[in-house]
Amino acid sequence: MSVQFIEQNGQKQYAVMPVADYEKLLEKAEMLGDITAYDQALTSEDELVPAEIVNRLLNGENKIKVWREHRGLTQAGLAESCKMAQASIAQMESGKRTGTIAALKKIAETLDVDLDDLV
Template structure:
């Protein structure tokens, strides 16, 4: 077994460089997924609205520039269902939320 001894400052510098390299690889991977259309950048105001507890369906619908009627047509659901989900009056069936997610090009998790 070979052993190498380095001083603490050199060890810390090498660890920091390894962490920087890991961060750069993660950044490059994220940028490649964005360029390939596998991920999208979401504006801070959209994220802020979601974090503030606003209806995810409303936030994504407005971000995608749909009216309730347009989304209802695109998803094949009733506009009243959308209004009820956005107001918190109802949650909508899994099937309904899946259709809405598909029309909005988001995941089911993004809406629940």
């Protein structure tokens, strides 16, 4: 890499280099940023959510259903854990019922998500 320095009053003010070298530096800086982000994601205590789940949520699928299936629970299993009727879960998943705050809190706790993830 060849660099030419331009000085003003005896101090280096600018560095001039070939465009190809500059582009390589940009590419390496971007790659370093990607590696750093990846390393931070691996060491984070936050749950990493698979793209399939994120896409389903973004596509407007029922949030309770998506998280329930992601956690490997049936409607009956979720209902039992929440001390609710399976029909109540089914109605919430179909949109026929919204559920009380208390019910949604129980569901969120069972699914290990924030209440905000369900509403």
